[in-house]
Amino acid sequence: MKKILSFDIGGTKIAYAVINDKGEFFTKVSKQSTPKTAEGIAALLRETISKYEQEIDGVAISTAGAVNNANTGIINNPGNLPEGYGQTDFQGLSSKPVFVENDANSAGWAEYVLGAAKGMRNTVVLTLGTGVGAGIIIDGCLLKGKSGGAGEMHFKIDCQHRMCTCGLEDCLEAYVSGNGLAAEARISFADKNATSYDVIEGLKNNNPAAREAFDRWQGHLLDGLIAVGNLFDPEIVVLSGSLAQFVEYEKLEKIANERILTEPFKLREAVFKNDAGMLGAAMLMFHKNNTLK
Ligand SMILES: [Zn+2]
Known part of the structure; x- marks a missing residue:
């Protein structure tokens, strides 16, 4: 062996x-x-x-x-x-x-071979942590591109002039990462020191400002899922990373599938964590x- x-x-x-x-x-x-x-x-x-x-x-x-x-x-x-x-x-x-x-x-490969996307040859795994990463498997092959750098989630999804870690403004990463949730927290709590942790804690206590911040964050995630669905026509999109556990899967899956031009995809949480x-x-x-x- x-x-x-x-x-x-x-x-x-x-x-x-x-x-x-x-x-x-x-x-x-x-x-x-x-x-x-x-x-x-x-x-x-x-x-x-x-x-x-x-x-x-x-x-x-x-x-x-x-x-x-x-x-x-x-x-x-x-x-x-x-x-x-x-x-x-x-x-x-x-x-x-x-x-x-x-x-x-x-x-992404771990989820495809052994996890939530097992056997599904067209799979996109989005990692929602401090930043956002993507592992894209198309026809059973990991998408690498000409240099190996394919799958960077740096494309514009809004126009709030929010700086992204890549130096551009308003990328998907700037909205659906942990940093993105923190930005929503600062807006909804009207507090420049508010964090993503405050949103997660607030959700447990039915805090309306936390709910508002989370809903905006999740709305941006929905936009990203629609883009991914249309671009790659996957069988499944898997969410991993520290924020994946908080996502409302059934709701986002339903709305995204109503809006994409391709056939419906499944939306699931990753099986493997750290x-x-x-x-x-x-x-x-x-x-x-x-x-x-
Ligand atoms: Zn960027």
């Missing part, structure tokens, strides 16, 4: 576990704080890999940032990781094959790397 040591590298935490080709975990998930320098991250990876190297057949890495089509490295340095991280020589970290994929793509990236990166490596079959 083949086994992969799989990492999930984010701005605050690096998590890892050993996973087999059925998606079963052979170790518990270990977590460490992300080192502050690119050299520190590489050293942590190298040290961890050396502990497991004898018992594994490969190393998978789910990471922030767009990953090239050879799955060897990152195209642009992600904003939440230290300068120079994007130039990391991932293959140089191990004598075993090393496979790299973007975290939203990895999470482990989705490392699970998906490992499963994608098994899928793509012939030496592991």
Whole structure:
């Protein structure tokens, strides 16, 4: 049986576990704080890999940032990781094959192979966290584009002049991310210090301002779902990330399907939570790397 040591590298935490080709975990998930320098991250990876190297057949890495089509490295340095991280020589970290994929793509693949979208060959997984990520599977293949960077949810959906992390204004990400919900909170509570947490807490207590903020946020999400439905004609759209648990699935599914031009799609919550990236990166490596079959 083949086994992969799989990492999930984010701005605050690096998590890892050993996973087999059925998606079963052979170790518990270990977590460490992300080192502050690119050299520190590489050293942590190298040290961890050396502990497991004898018992594994490969190393998978789910990471922030767009990953090239050879799955060897990152195209642009992600904003939440230290300068120079994007130039990391991932293959140089191990004598075993090393496979790299973007975290939203990895999470999308996990849902497609083993999760909420199992067996549905046209699947879009939107990750609603601090930012917004997308993993898009079309005809059973992960959509990568010419450079590997496809699936960026940076297109304009409103005209409030709301700054997005990408430098443009009014992108989907600026409205349906956690930052987007915080922006709605500041408006509805008329408080510049209001947060997305205040909205979630307020919903539990039937606070009208919280409801108003959440409804506007969810209305933007509906616009995004209609765009995704029309663009990709998916069988299912899966929502993951910290905000996915609060979405009103039946309601949004019904309205989106009344408004799209394509056939109806299902809207569901992701099955995998924090482990989705490392699970998906490992499963994608098994899928793509012939030496592991
Ligand atoms: Zn943007």
